[in-house]
Each structure stands twice: as structure tokens, then as C-alpha cells.
Amino acid sequence: MYAVLVLEDGTVFKGKGHGAEREILGELVFNTSMTGYVEILTDPSYKGQIVTMTYPLEGNYGVRKEWYESDGIKAEGFVVRELTGRELDDFLKEYDIPCISNIDTRFITRKIRDKGVVRACIKTSSEPISDDDIEELLKKAREHKDLSEIDLVPMVSTKEVKINEPIGEKKARCVLIDCGVKNSIIKCLTERGCEVIQVPYNTKADEILEYKADFVLVSNGPGDPVRVKETINTVKELIGQIPITGICLGHQIITLALGGETYKLKFGHRGGNQPVKDLTTGRVYITSQNHGFATKEDSLPDDVEVMHINLNDNTVEGIRHKNLPIWSVQYHPEAGPGPHDAKFLFDEMIKLKDAV
Numbered sequence: 001m002y003a004v005l006v007l008e009d010g011t012v013f014k015g016k017g018h019g020a021e022r023e024i025l026g027e028l029v030f031n032t033s034m035t036g037y038v039e040i041l042t043d044p045s046y047k048g049q050i051v052t053m054t055y056p057l058e059g060n061y062g063v064r065k066e067w068y069e070s071d072g073i074k075a076e077g078f079v080v081r082e083l084t085g086r087e088l089d090d091f092l093k094e095y096d097i098p099c100i101s102n103i104d105t106r107f108i109t110r111k112i113r114d115k116g117v118v119r120a121c122i123k124t125s126s127e128p129i130s131d132d133d134i135e136e137l138l139k140k141a142r143e144h145k146d147l148s149e150i151d152l153v154p155m156v157s158t159k160e161v162k163i164n165e166p167i168g169e170k171k172a173r174c175v176l177i178d179c180g181v182k183n184s185i186i187k188c189l190t191e192r193g194c195e196v197i198q199v200p201y202n203t204k205a206d207e208i209l210e211y212k213a214d215f216v217l218v219s220n221g222p223g224d225p226v227r228v229k230e231t232i233n234t235v236k237e238l239i240g241q242i243p244i245t246g247i248c249l250g251h252q253i254i255t256l257a258l259g260g261e262t263y264k265l266k267f268g269h270r271g272g273n274q275p276v277k278d279l280t281t282g283r284v285y286i287t288s289q290n291h292g293f294a295t296k297e298d299s300l301p302d303d304v305e306v307m308h309i310n311l312n313d314n315t316v317e318g319i320r321h322k323n324l325p326i327w328s329v330q331y332h333p334e335a336g337p338g339p340h341d342a343k344f345l346f347d348e349m350i351k352l353k354d355a356v
């Protein structure tokens with residue numbers, strides 16, 4: 001199959017097409033993980049984005065349902081140096097996602113590092129793609145909405161309440177505000193004996209409090225946190241009434257609910273080896289990350305402190321309220337994919353039940 005990748009700055013890559021035969025638009029981002037293409041493609045946080053991998057070989061260990069982070073692929077498109085094996089190709093076809101291979105993904109990454117993330121278009125076709133088609137695709141990429149102008153969370157949040165039973169003896173109950181949660185976050189809690197009541201992103205504070213949970217967890221999710229107004233308002237109302245924690249988008253929403261601000265990073269952090277320093281203990285964790293927005297350090301109110309920083313660029317990776325049981329992390333303790341250094345944070349979440 002023929003394929004092109006067109007960036008909004010006019011750069012055109014011609015390669016080989018895989019997966020679905022179609023055209024898609026999105027924000028092009030890079031991920032430096034050396035493994036984990038199934039988890040990455042199915043992570044709802046990538047809704048609205050096209051993912052390119054810096055690792056040159058994708059597909060070589062197949063596809064398994066147990067690795068899915070949601071019910072299917074959520075990224076809009078996939079860009080790889082080399083795609084091997086049939087399973088990844090079939091997987092992309094099953095979820096109607098196009099992929100382009102045989103192009104220099106490291107060149108794309110250097111470009112994004114220099115200029116920042118870009119809007120892009122992938123077209124795959126059984127017919128040759130003409131220069132006129134490419135002109136048209138460039139126009140579409142330039143007219144495509146910026147990620148910050150799209151409401152992505154409602155597209156991936158659960159529509160109904162789901163009860164995830166704890167494994168073994170029940171030790172705690174949490175309400176998970178689902179903004180596009182990854183399966184492995186739920187698994188990390190249920191396997192620690194926590195019942196997880198998964199509710200839609202726009203659930204009201206009163207309804208959440210009725211569950212009489214030990215704590216509230218605000219999940220990861222796609223897009224710009226400032227767009228998720230309903231969840232920010234809910235968290236604002238919950239402050240002081242119940243312990244609150246959050247991961248990634250959830251951390252950004254908690255930042256905003258506490259009165260802080262967020263901003264967009266030039267090219268974000270997406271990969272499996274991001275060094276995070278715990279400022280209390282001095283310990284450094286190697287973490288899994290996938291985010292394009294971050295907490296603005298100097299915007300935090302006096303009663304909120306920075307708990308963790310990223311050692312690559314000193315950006316905020318975790319915050320904590322000084323007087324209330326509220327903390328959140330920008331990185332992914334559940335890994336999925338990535339290192340497990342920070343998994344103990346799920347034990348810390350369960351300990352929140354003793355905080356009241």
C-alpha cells in the first residue's frame with residue numbers, strides 16, 4: 001500500500017502503508033520507549049494524536065489482548081521506521097488505524113524537538129498518491145484544529161458507572177474519575193484489594209461523595225487539561241471533603257482545581273526512561289511518561305508544594321497539598337509500558353484511607 005505523512009510545515013514523507021486504508025489528521029508526537037507498542041496505541045491519552053516511535057523496529061513480538069490499555073487503539077495513526085510481522089498490521093486494520101513505515105522517524109523526532117509538536121496527516125492508499133493529493137493533505141493539516149481546541153475526554157471516558165471488584169480481601173474503596181483511564185491503573189488498584197468505582201468524567205461531587213469511598217483518583221486522559229471544566233469543578237468541590245490523588249491528566253486537573261496553572265511543553269515527555277526526583281527523599285525513579293502539558297511551578301498557591309521534578313528539564317512531576325490529603329503525579333506509576341520503580345505509589349494511594 002502507498003502512504004504519505006504530511007507535516008503542517010510542508011515536509012512530506014513517502015513510505016509504505018499498513019493497517020487501514022484511509023486518511024487521518026492529528027498532532028504528531030514522538031515516544032522513545034523501546035517496547036510497548038500495544039500499550040501505547042491503546043492508551044486513551046493518545047486520542048487526537050499520531051504517534052511516531054524513535055525505536056526503529058515495531059511489531060516483532062506480536063499483539064496480545066492482555067496488553068491493551070483500553071478496548072482498542074486510541075491513537076489516530078502510527079509512524080514507524082520498520083514494521084514487522086502480521087499481527088501489528090492486522091491489529092491496526094481491526095481498529096481502522098493507518099500506519100506509515102520505511103521513513104526516517106529519528107529525523108521526524110529531531111524536527112519535533114527543534115520546532116515543537118506539529119499537526120500532520122497520514123494517507124494510506126492502494127492507488128499512487130499524486131502531488132495534487134499531497135497539496136490537499138497539506139491544506140487539511142494546516143486547517144486541522146489544534147489539540148487544545150478539541151474536547152477529547154468525552155470521547156474516551158466511560159459512559160456509565162462500572163464497579164471493578166478488588167482481588168482478594170477488600171481493603172479500600174476508591175472512586176476513579178475516568179477521563180480516559182488505562183486498564184493497568186485499575187489493575188494496580190484491584191490487585192491491592194481496592195474496589196474501584198469508575199465514574200464518567202462529568203460526575204458531580206455529591207454523587208461521588210455518596211459512594212463513601214476512601215479516596216478519589218482522577219485518571220490520565222487526552223488533550224489539554226483546561227478543557228475538562230466539569231472535572232476541574234468537581235475536584236474543586238471535593239477538596240477538603242475526601243482524600244484526592246491523580247495521575248497525568250488527573251494531576252493537571254488537580255493543579256487547576258487547587259488554583260494553579262498548566263502550560264503546553266514544546267514536545268512533551270513520552271517514553272520509558274524519564275528520571276524523576278522525589279524532593280523529600282532525594283530518591284530518583286526511572287518513570288514511564290506520556291504528556292504534553294505540565295504544571296506551572298510558580299503558579300502554585302502557597303499551600304501546595306512541588307513533590308517531584310523531572311531531572312531532564314526540571315519541570316514539575318508531582319505536587320502535594322501541605323495541609324490536606326491531596327497529591328498527584330505527572331508520570332505513570334502503573335508503567336504500561338515502562339519501568340515499575342514507582343508502583344509503590346498505589347500502596348500510598350491505599351494509605352490515603354487512613355488520612356481522614
Ligand SMILES: NC(=O)CC[C@H](N)C(=O)O
Pocket residue numbers: 045219220221222223224225247248249250290291292293294
Ligand atoms: N497521559 C496523560 O494523561 C496525558 C495528559 C495530557 N493529555 C497531556 O498530554 O499532557
